[in-house]
Amino acid sequence: xxxxxxxNKTAILIFASIATALVTIDLACISVALPRMLGFxxxxxxxxxxxxxxxxxxxxxxxPLLGYLSEKVGRKKTYLIGITGFTIFSALSGLSQNxxxxxxxxxxxxxxxxxxxxxxxxxIIHSFPVxxxxxxxxxxxxxLLVGPLIGPVLGGYLTEYYNWRWVFLINVPIGLIAxxxxxxxxxxxxxxxxxxxxxxxxxxxxxxxSCMQVFLDRGQILDWFSSEIITYLAIIAMIFLLLxxxxxxxxxxxxxxxxxxFKDINYVGGIIFTFLFGIILVPPFIMIPDFLDSLGGYPSDxxxxxxxxSGVGGLIGTLISARIIVFEYYxxxxxxxxxxxxxxxxxxxxxxxxxxxxxMMINGVIRGIGIGFFYPAMATVTYVTLPAKLRDHGASFFQxxxxxxxxxxxxxxxxxxxxxxxxNIDELSSRITSSYxxxxxxxxxxPIPPLDVNNTNYFINLITEESHMISLINVFAILALxxxxxxxxxxxxxxxx
Numbered sequence: 001x002x003x004x005x006x007x008n009k010t011a012i013l014i015f016a017s018i019a020t021a022l023v024t025i026d027l028a029c030i031s032v033a034l035p036r037m038l039g040f041x042x043x044x045x046x047x048x049x050x051x052x053x054x055x056x057x058x059x060x061x062x063x064p065l066l067g068y069l070s071e072k073v074g075r076k077k078t079y080l081i082g083i084t085g086f087t088i089f090s091a092l093s094g095l096s097q098n099x100x101x102x103x104x105x106x107x108x109x110x111x112x113x114x115x116x117x118x119x120x121x122x123x124i125i126h127s128f129p130v131x132x133x134x135x136x137x138x139x140x141x142x143x144l145l146v147g148p149l150i151g152p153v154l155g156g157y158l159t160e161y162y163n164w165r166w167v168f169l170i171n172v173p174i175g176l177i178a179x180x181x182x183x184x185x186x187x188x189x190x191x192x193x194x195x196x197x198x199x200x201x202x203x204x205x206x207x208x209x210s211c212m213q214v215f216l217d218r219g220q221i222l223d224w225f226s227s228e229i230i231t232y233l234a235i236i237a238m239i240f241l242l243l244x245x246x247x248x249x250x251x252x253x254x255x256x257x258x259x260x261x262f263k264d265i266n267y268v269g270g271i272i273f274t275f276l277f278g279i280i281l282v283p284p285f286i287m288i289p290d291f292l293d294s295l296g297g298y299p300s301d302x303x304x305x306x307x308x309x310s311g312v313g314g315l316i317g318t319l320i321s322a323r324i325i326v327f328e329y330y331x332x333x334x335x336x337x338x339x340x341x342x343x344x345x346x347x348x349x350x351x352x353x354x355x356x357x358x359x360m361m362i363n364g365v366i367r368g369i370g371i372g373f374f375y376p377a378m379a380t381v382t383y384v385t386l387p388a389k390l391r392d393h394g395a396s397f398f399q400x401x402x403x404x405x406x407x408x409x410x411x412x413x414x415x416x417x418x419x420x421x422x423x424n425i426d427e428l429s430s431r432i433t434s435s436y437x438x439x440x441x442x443x444x445x446x447p448i449p450p451l452d453v454n455n456t457n458y459f460i461n462l463i464t465e466e467s468h469m470i471s472l473i474n475v476f477a478i479l480a481l482x483x484x485x486x487x488x489x490x491x492x493x494x495x496x497x
Contacts, residue, residue, distance in 0.1 A: 008185055009127050009128060009132075011181065011184075011185040012124070012127045013124060013127070013128075013140060015177075015182045015186075016120045016140065016143070016182065017139065017140050018177060019079070019083055019116050019143075019175075019178040019182060020117050020120045020140065020143030020144060021144075021146040022087075022113075022174055022178060023113050023116045023117055023147070024144055024145070024151065025146055025150065025151050025154065025170075025174070026113075026147075026167075027147055027151070028150075028151020028154075028155060029151050029154055029158065029167035030052070030155065030168075031151075031152075031155070031285075032151075032159060032167070033155055033158075033159045033164040033167045034048055034051065034052075037051065040164065041102070046221055047099060049217075051106055052217075053214065054106050054107045054110065055106045055107070055109060055110035056110065056217065056403070056407065057107070057213045057214065058107045058110035059110040059113055059114050059403065060210060060213050060400070060404075060407075061206045061209060061210055062114035063118055063396050063399050063403065064202065064205055064206075064209075064256050064257070064396055064397070064400055065114070065202070065396070066078065066114060066115055066119055066392060066393075067258075067393030067394075067395075067396045068197055068198075068256070070119065070122070070189065071191065071192050072191065072192065072197075073191065074189060074191045075122065075123065075186075075188070076182075076186045076187065076188045077188070078115050079119045079120075079123065080179060080182060080183060082113070082114065082119070083112075083115075083175055083178050083179045083182065084175075084179060085108065085109075085111070086109055086113050086116060086171070086175060087171055087172055089106075089108045089109035089112060090168045090169070090171035090175065091168065091171070092105040093105040093106055093109060094165040094167075094168030095165070117144070118395045118396050118398065118399035118400075119395060119396075120140065120143070121140070121398070121399070122395035124137060124140050125137075125383050125395075126189070126388065126391060133380055133383075134321075134325035134330070134377065134380040135322050135323075135325060137376045137379045137380045138318050138321045138325055138372075139318070141314075141318050141372070141375055141379070145314040145315060145368075147311075149308055149311025149312065149314070149315065150308065150311070152303070152307045152308060153308055154167075154170070155167050158170065189392075200247060200254070201247055201248065201254065202256050204240050204241070204243045204244035204247060205240075205241070205256060207237075207240040208236075208238075208239075208240035208243075209237075209241070211234075211236045211240070212233075212237035212241065212407075213407055215234050215237055215411075216407045216410065217407070217410075218230065219411060220414040220415065220418065257393055257396075257397050258390055258393055260387075260390060261386070261390055261393060261397065264385055265385075265492050265493075265494055266382060266383075266384050266385050266386070266492070267386050268492060269381070269382070269489055269492030270378060270382025270398065271398065271401050272486065272492070273334070273382075273486060274378065274379075274382070274398055274401050274402045274405065275405040276405065276482075276483065276486045277378065277405065278401070278402040278404065278405020278407075278409065279405045279406070279409040279482065280341065280409075280482065281406065282406045282409050282410060283410070283475070284310065284348075284367065284479075285307060285310075286410065286413065287413070287472060287475065288303075288306060288307060289303050290472070291351070302357065305361075306357060306360050306364065309362075309364035309365050310364035310365070310371075312365055312368060313364055313365035313367060313371070314368035314369070314371050314372045316365065317337070317369035317372020318372040318376060319372075320369075320372070321333060321372060321373050322376070325376060330377045330378075330380055330381035330384075330493065331490050333373050333374070333376075334373075334374050334377045334490070335487075335490065336373050337371065337372070337373030337375070338370065338374055338483045338486075338487075340369055340373060341367055341370030341374065341483070342370075342480050342481075343366065343370075344363055344364075344366035344367035344370060345476060345480035346477075346480040347363050347366070349473050349476045349480060351472075353469060379398075381493055382394070385494075413475060416471075416474070416475050416478070420467075420474050421467050421468060424467035424470045424471060425463055425464070428467055
């Protein structure tokens with residue numbers, strides 16, 4: 001029975017989507033479980049954050065290898081090794097007894113996670129003809145959306161009623177299903193055993209990307225360039241990334257990514273927009289829990305439910321685009337998706353501390369629909385004219401660029417929030433001071449009690465809450481306007497209708 005599904009497009013789509021869901025569910029679940037892990041390992045917040053950081057670093061290093069490995073040992077073997085390693089080291093992470101163990105296993109888990117999204121996309125593109133590819137990518141996108149759809153709720157449930165270990169152990173049965181399905185459904189591609197490895201290019205990129213990842217992840221915690229370590233990391237990252245670029249453009253040099261990739265104008269356009277996608281995708285999942293926890297005092301289960309609705313919207317958008325994207329109006333779908341997302345993001349600039357959960361859920365659906373329209377069209381148009389022999393290399397750089405966008409977004413988000421908080425605290429403090437001189441208060445909204453030592457905490461809490469709210473609204477506004485910068489790049493796409 002299993003052999004009868006070999007090469008079956010539907011089976012390939014299903015099991016590749018399950019493998020992709022492994023990564024997205026894992027990330028969403030672990031974010032919820034970190035506070036419990038902090039207590040178990042008796043670690044500080046800085047130490048426990050390395051559970052996420054080491055995973056990101058190893059993934060960033062290994063993604064660029066996928067094109068070479070797919071050509072050297074085969075796409076199917078590389079993919080199955082990725083599923084196997086991810087599943088095994090997920091289990092070992094869940095069985096860890098101390099912080100050192102889980103950091104080692106998470107590093108290895110991140111390394112083996114590299115093929116699960118990047119090669120999934122390549123597998124779908126290879127398995128479906130051009131006319132069906134947009135629809136297939138739309139359905140595959142559901143695997144990406146499973147994480148934000150069920151991850152927060154699942155992670156909260158497993159952590160609350162069982163144990164933090166189960167956010168890792170739950171990957172074992174899912175990984176087993178994905179491995180069996182992919183083993184019997186995938187066909188191997190033609191391999192090239194004579195291909196040589198661009199070792200120098202890889203070393204430059206690996207060192208540069210890993211140093212940049214640590215710089216972005218830890219910069220705010222260590223106060224950026226006031227820390228010698230962060231300064232050295234920034235310098236090393238810039239040097240090695242520059243060496244990678246210079247070596248790439250040297251004549252007759254062996255490069256990690258084929259130079260032919262960047263001669264395809266549709267692919268170049270897709271790379272620019274996947275960087276944008278990485279920027280706009282992550283911040284709401286960081287800022288909304290912060291908003292609800294800090295200003296609304298909502299419990300973890302309700303925060304998870306609110307976040308889930310962006311996944312619901314993504315599901316709706318993807319299902320719609322899966323039915324009509326066959327008409328190949330890729331740019332139109334991308335533009336519509338971005339405009340819907342920008343509208344949802346604009347709505348967030350109107351939020352106040354008494355915003356209802358219902359309104360936040362509706363907003364999540366709107367933003368999710370925008371993503372559901374934008375991403376499948378973008379992922380499809382990127383490969384419309386790219387030769388088949390370059391797709392594995394293209395998919396690895398595509399995913400690498402998306403991860404880079406997310407890393408940059410998180411770093412910028414932290415910096416903006418910190419800077420806005422300081423500015424707003426200074427401004428609000430001066431307004432309170434002046435209010436005692438003219439009895440106007442803060443925008444005539446808050447009653448100002450007599451100024452004495454007994455109500456100091458009132459003013460501290462008032463200023464902190466207001467400054468945090470204003471900071472969030474300012475960042476929401478930036479995210480609403482940011483996609484406008486990318487609209488001129490739509491001209492890069494040359495699509496035959």
